[in-house]
Amino acid sequence: MTPPPAPAVARTVRPPGPLVIEIEGVTKLYKMGSETIHALLGVALKIHRNEYLAIMGPSGSGKSTLMNMLGCLDTPTAGRYEFNGKHVAAMSDDELAEIRNKEIGFVFQTFNLLPRSTALANVELPLIYAGYAAHERRARAIEALENVGLGNRMHHKPNELSGGQRQRVAIARALVNRPSIILADEPTGNLDSRTGVEIMELFEQLYDQGNTMIVVTHEEDIARHARRIVRLRDGLIESDRPAGD
Amino acid sequence: MQRILYEISESFRIAFAQIRANKMRSVLTALGVIIGIVAVTLMGTAINGIDRGFQNSLAMLGDDVLYVQKWPWGPVEDWWNYQNRPIIRPEQADRLNQIIEDTPGSLLEVAAPVAGRGASVKAGANQINGVTVFGTTGNYARMMSADFKDGRLFNDAEAAGGRQVCVLGFDVAEALFPAVSPLDQTVLIRGQPFTVIGVLAKQGSFLGLFSFDSQVIMPLNAYRKYFGLSTNSAQLRVKVRDKNRMDEAKEELIGAMRRVRGQLPGERDNFSINQQQAFREQLEPVKSGIALAGLFITGLSLFVGAIGIMNITFVSVKERTKEIGTRKALGARRRTILLQFLIEAVSICLIGGAVGLSLTFGLCLLLQATMPSLPVVFSFNLVIVSMIVAVATGIVSGFAPAWGASRLDPVVALRYE
Numbered sequence: 077m078t079p080p081p082a083p084a085v086a087r088t089v090r091p092p093g094p095l096v097i098e099i100e101g102v103t104k105l106y107k108m109g110s111e112t113i114h115a116l117l118g119v120a121l122k123i124h125r126n127e128y129l130a131i132m133g134p135s136g137s138g139k140s141t142l143m144n145m146l147g148c149l150d151t152p153t154a155g156r157y158e159f160n161g162k163h164v165a166a167m168s169d170d171e172l173a174e175i176r177n178k179e180i181g182f183v184f185q186t187f188n189l190l191p192r193s194t195a196l197a198n199v200e201l202p203l204i205y206a207g208y209a210a211h212e213r214r215a216r217a218i219e220a221l222e223n224v225g226l227g228n229r230m231h232h233k234p235n236e237l238s239g240g241q242r243q244r245v246a247i248a249r250a251l252v253n254r255p256s257i258i259l260a261d262e263p264t265g266n267l268d269s270r271t272g273v274e275i276m277e278l279f280e281q282l283y284d285q286g287n288t289m290i291v292v293t294h295e296e297d298i299a300r301h302a303r304r305i306v307r308l309r310d311g312l313i314e315s316d317r318p319a320g321d
Numbered sequence: 322m323q324r325i326l327y328e329i330s331e332s333f334r335i336a337f338a339q340i341r342a343n344k345m346r347s348v349l350t351a352l353g354v355i356i357g358i359v360a361v362t363l364m365g366t367a368i369n370g371i372d373r374g375f376q377n378s379l380a381m382l383g384d385d386v387l388y389v390q391k392w393p394w395g396p397v398e399d400w401w402n403y404q405n406r407p408i409i410r411p412e413q414a415d416r417l418n419q420i421i422e423d424t425p426g427s428l429l430e431v432a433a434p435v436a437g438r439g440a441s442v443k444a445g446a447n448q449i450n451g452v453t454v455f456g457t458t459g460n461y462a463r464m465m466s467a468d469f470k471d472g473r474l475f476n477d478a479e480a481a482g483g484r485q486v487c488v489l490g491f492d493v494a495e496a497l498f499p500a501v502s503p504l505d506q507t508v509l510i511r512g513q514p515f516t517v518i519g520v521l522a523k524q525g526s527f528l529g530l531f532s533f534d535s536q537v538i539m540p541l542n543a544y545r546k547y548f549g550l551s552t553n554s555a556q557l558r559v560k561v562r563d564k565n566r567m568d569e570a571k572e573e574l575i576g577a578m579r580r581v582r583g584q585l586p587g588e589r590d591n592f593s594i595n596q597q598q599a600f601r602e603q604l605e606p607v608k609s610g611i612a613l614a615g616l617f618i619t620g621l622s623l624f625v626g627a628i629g630i631m632n633i634t635f636v637s638v639k640e641r642t643k644e645i646g647t648r649k650a651l652g653a654r655r656r657t658i659l660l661q662f663l664i665e666a667v668s669i670c671l672i673g674g675a676v677g678l679s680l681t682f683g684l685c686l687l688l689q690a691t692m693p694s695l696p697v698v699f700s701f702n703l704v705i706v707s708m709i710v711a712v713a714t715g716i717v718s719g720f721a722p723a724w725g726a727s728r729l730d731p732v733v734a735l736r737y738e
């Protein structure tokens with residue numbers, strides 16, 4: 077891949093692949109004592125492979141709730157969710173764990189690395205849960221770390237790494253099992269703007285390598301990197317259109 | 322299958338990293354388990370020791386010998402019924418042997434009378450007090466449970482002739498003849514010279530009550546001469562041919578003894594037949610009672626240790642709630658999380674168990690060296706059992722917190738700060 081001269085224009089747009097995610101009428105209620113909070117109010121969304129999607133909206137609009145739903149961490153109060161054509165509601169706990177392990181790569185705002193494990197051990201973790209043998213885990217974790225530019229920091233622990241490097245480790249960890257989609261919730265929220273830009277450049281590169289990306293953010297600058305922007309407000313989809321429109 | 326092995330090895334890695342990261346807390350928690358394991362295993366060695374002493378003591382009675390006595394072994398309520406029984410006389414052994422001989426296919430082999438008294442025994446300047454002196458016949462050799470260290474028992478001819486010969490118990494021989502072989506030496510009993518013709522091997526004490534090594538055996542006729550038999554009840558020991566048919570043999574012996582003692586039909590037996598089995602039945606509940614009470618009391622300290630483990634595992638789960646959420650997001654199943662925290666609890670218990678067991682082993686060596694009379698026996702079984710106990714403690718005490726961790730909602734866990 078050759079880097080594009082100006083990131084905002086001349087970006088690759090890969091043709092959409094098969095349908096990965098389909099939700100319809102998804103509602104999520106939280107009961108807080110006598111009060112009921114409607115985090116999501118009947119959301120419908122289709123996401124295909126090869127998409128680069130940004131979910132935007134003000135704080136409290138339901139972005140993280142939707143994200144957890146898409147990532148099979150949470151189940152909707154009502155509505156239908158199909159992942160790769162399978163009903164998520166019908167899945168057992170173990171099947172959900174399996175999907176999170178093999179099909180979804182999470183990137184968190186707070187990195188969520190295991191503090192006492194090296195970068196390499198952190199990246200190996202999903203491979204342990206997937207049942208790979210030690211030598212294979214190691215080889216794939218090294219490859220993933222090199223891919224995010226951390227080949228020389230493999231044996232460092234999180235507290236020996238900068239914020240940007242920590243997030244790169246987390247991204248390597250999300251990628252290492254070659255998931256169908258990458259889900260990133262405010263991935264630059266805890267980073268300074270310069271490092272944030274670097275991470276978004278890395279996302280661009282990952283997209284070009286063939287990954288399907290979903291990024292949650294409330295910053296327009298970050299959302300601009302995506303090819304499609306879904307805007308949420310008060311638990312409803314306000315708009316859903318290609319970026320730049 | 323592969324996968325669960327990786328998860329287990331990963332769990333052990335995490336557990337040890339966790340223990341290393343929280344050294345002080347792990348040491349304190351393990352201390353509770355160590356104390357518990359030391360208490361339980363020390364009690365175990367004591368129970369082992371008591372049991373071994375018990376078995377040894379019973380073996381001294383012989384498992385193929387019936388004892389004809391005035392009193393039964395074990396407590397009686399209507400003691401007056403026994404008090405008035407005519408005493409057992411040594412001559413009754415001869416009558417009994419006659420009947421045994423005349424009975425074709427008898428289950429009994431031979432009977433020997435045994436009478437005993439306390440006395441002191443002297444040899445030169447050495448004297449030993451509180452020795453039990455037994456008088457018996459040559460037949461006694463056929464039912465003795467003790468081995469001879471040296472020499473032999475007197476034979477029938479020597480016994481009948483009332484020869485002044487004797488056999489010394491191990492301790493008596495040691496005390497009187499520390500430097501020379503006792504054989505053919507002379508000892509003084511009641512002022513009378515007896516020639517030593519045998520020395521018994523060491524037997525130990527009977528249930529810690531009296532020593533079988535502090536005895537002297539002499540021919541009954543000599544005993545009669547110097548100790549008398551008129552007021553004192555003797556006992557008859559009867560060897561049985563087949564120890565698998567003890568009950569039938571006992572029935573036969575009862576019939577024979579009734580004839581010997583001229584009892585009328587319908588009359589109650591005026592003697593008791595005792596045997597090792599009866600003793601065992603008397604003592605077995607006492608022994609298991611002691612064992613149960615001891616294990617219960619020491620088990621309480623292990624229980625306290627287990628509560629410590631449970632507590633620390635709850636703390637560990639709480640501290641790492643966010644980590645649990647992350648692991649679940651990365652594909653950890655409930656089982657994985659459950660295993661992780663169970664193995665953490667078990668690891669501390671295993672370390673505590675190993676340290677505790679080593680301490681117990683050291684303490685046992687120390688006790689055996691300083692107080693050899695204490696019944697402590699350290700066995701390989703004890704190692705296995707206490708390691709199983711340690712693992713079980715870890716599983717039982719770690720289960721509730723680990724189960725809670727495994728059921729955590731991933732979203733709730735991820736949000737936890």
Ligand SMILES: Nc1ncnc2c1ncn2[C@@H]1O[C@H](COP(=O)(O)OP(=O)(O)O)[C@@H](O)[C@H]1O
Nearest residue numbers: 106113114115134135136137138139140141142
């Ligand atoms: N576990 C929860 N319990 C109660 N209310 C919640 C919970 N999670 C989210 N909410 C509420 O749901 C709404 C949407 O939250 P969230 O999806 O986190 O918004 P965003 O990520 O867009 O800031 C908010 O009003 C929030 O307070």
Ligand SMILES: [Mg+2]
Nearest residue numbers: 139140141261
């Ligand atoms: Mg959010």
